Amino acid sequence: MRVVLGPMEGVLDHLMREILTDINDYDLCVTEFVRVVDQLLPDHVFHRLCPELLQGSHTKSGVPVHVQLLGQDPKWMAENAIRAAQLGAKGIDLNFGCPAKLVNKSKGGAALLQHPELIHNVVKACRDAVPQGTPVTAKIRLGWENPDDCFEIVDAIQSAGANELTVHARTKTGGYKASEIKWDYINQIRQRFSIPLIANGEIWNYQDGQACIETTGVDSLMVCRGAFNVPNLGNVVKHNHKVMPWSEVVELLLIYSQYEMKGDKGLYYPNRVKQWFSYLRQQYPEAAELFREIRTFNKAAPIVEYITRYRDELVSA
Numbered sequence: 001m002r003v004v005l006g007p008m009e010g011v012l013d014h015l016m017r018e019i020l021t022d023i024n025d026y027d028l029c030v031t032e033f034v035r036v037v038d039q040l041l042p043d044h045v046f047h048r049l050c051p052e053l054l055q056g057s058h059t060k061s062g063v064p065v066h067v068q069l070l071g072q073d074p075k076w077m078a079e080n081a082i083r084a085a086q087l088g089a090k091g092i093d094l095n096f097g098c099p100a101k102l103v104n105k106s107k108g109g110a111a112l113l114q115h116p117e118l119i120h121n122v123v124k125a126c127r128d129a130v131p132q133g134t135p136v137t138a139k140i141r142l143g144w145e146n147p148d149d150c151f152e153i154v155d156a157i158q159s160a161g162a163n164e165l166t167v168h169a170r171t172k173t174g175g176y177k178a179s180e181i182k183w184d185y186i187n188q189i190r191q192r193f194s195i196p197l198i199a200n201g202e203i204w205n206y207q208d209g210q211a212c213i214e215t216t217g218v219d220s221l222m223v224c225r226g227a228f229n230v231p232n233l234g235n236v237v238k239h240n241h242k243v244m245p246w247s248e249v250v251e252l253l254l255i256y257s258q259y260e261m262k263g264d265k266g267l268y269y270p271n272r273v274k275q276w277f278s279y280l281r282q283q284y285p286e287a288a289e290l291f292r293e294i295r296t297f298n299k300a301a302p303i304v305e306y307i308t309r310y311r312d313e314l315v316s317a
Contacts, residue, residue: 001213002027003238004198006139006166006224007068009033009098011275014051015259019252020227021059023244024234029065030139030222033095033109036071040079046087057090066091066137070098070109072118074125081126081136091135092126096153097168110172113144116156123160139166139200145173147185151192158195166198166222176225178202186216198222204229209237228279246286250311257304269300 005012005020007030017029031050034041047053052065059065067089071077081092096119098109112119119138127136138157143149150167157165167186174180181202190197199212200222213219227233231252235241244252256276257269274295280287290310297303 001238002198002220003209003234004028004030004166004220004222005063005227005234006030006200006222007032007095008224008228011228011272012224013272014049015256017052017063017065018059018061018259019256020231020234021061021063023232023252025238026063026234029059029063030093031065031068033068033070033098034080034084036069036073036076036080038073038076040076040083043083043087046084046089050089053087053089057088064090066093066135068093068095068139069126070095072112072122074118074121077122078125078129082129085130085134089134091137091163092130093166094123094126094136094138094162097139097141097166110141110144113141113149113153113172116149116152119153120156120160123157123162127161135163136161137164137166138162139168141168141170141172141174142182142185143171145171147171147182150185150189154189154193154195158193162195164196164198166200169199169201169216183212183215186218190217196220200224203237204233205243206236206240225279228276229283243283246284247311247314249280249284249287250290250307250314253307254304254311257300257307270298270303273303 003026005026009032034049050065050067052059057065067084069077069080084092095109096112123138130136140153169182169186170180186199197218198220199216199218203209203212203221203223204226209221212221223233230236230243231249232244236243277287277291281291294303294306
């Protein structure tokens with residue numbers, strides 16, 4: 001069984017990858033997307049989103065990292081795929097699943113699900129351009145509105161030579177609604193096609209992971225949002241570990257604080273940590289209480305001071 005830590009734009013940055021791969025037995029990570037329009041991007045863009053390129057495209061704990069590209073122009077996607085590979089990326093992932101309105105408006109991400117031929121051309125251009133030893137993979141949803149469209153889309157990707165495919169088992173219009181998950185379609189894809197698959201969507205615990213494997217026949221799983229609700233979700237899903245206790249989560253928040261403060265002088269830290277709290281409180285009632293205390297702070301220092309004080313009181317209680 002493989003468990004992959006998936007990308008979440010603006011949330012799952014390299015610092016979060018470092019923390020989560022340090023405490024989980026993940027097999028692979030995928031970066032937030034590099035947006036490709038009509039030019040070859042400078043190296044610093046790739047290094048900003050994937051500083052792991054400077055350490056052999058692995059996190060510090062040794063988990064390989066694939067660079068994700070998002071765009072619709074085959075030529076420029078291929079040019080940037082070459083550059084990512086030259087910079088040492090362990091793999092190139094192509095995003096055809098992002099449902100964000102801004103991305104879709106500019107014909108990126110899930111918008112391409114309406115154009116399987118263009119998906120084929122993008123994947124083929126990248127596969128032909130990148131050295132054979134570098135995997136070229138893709139991520140899709142089941143379609144824009146109709147999940148039956150997935151078969152034409154998968155055919156387009158497989159025939160273009162992709163090495164692996166992650167399927168988020170909802171359509172674009174299904175958003176993130178739990179009721180819209182359709183794992184059985186992944187099983188149908190597996191039966192019809194030979195491309196290796198990773199199943200994604202609504203995997204929040206060990207039982208979900210096992211149910212997904214049973215329904216889809218696929219034993220490679222990707223987790224995204226759940227990894228923020230439960231920081232040790234990788235090990236929960238893979239090894240049936242218990243959910244990390246709240247006291248350890250607080251320690252993790254402080255480690256994250258040190259990383260973020262060092263990484264960008266704390267500029268984005270207040271927003272990032274509040275974002276993380278919005279996920280943590282789905283699992284930990286204590287997170288909601290702590291968040292209420294820090295949500296008015298808009299500078300890093302008072303947030304870190306408050307969480308440190310809170311941790312100390314927790315320890316001495």
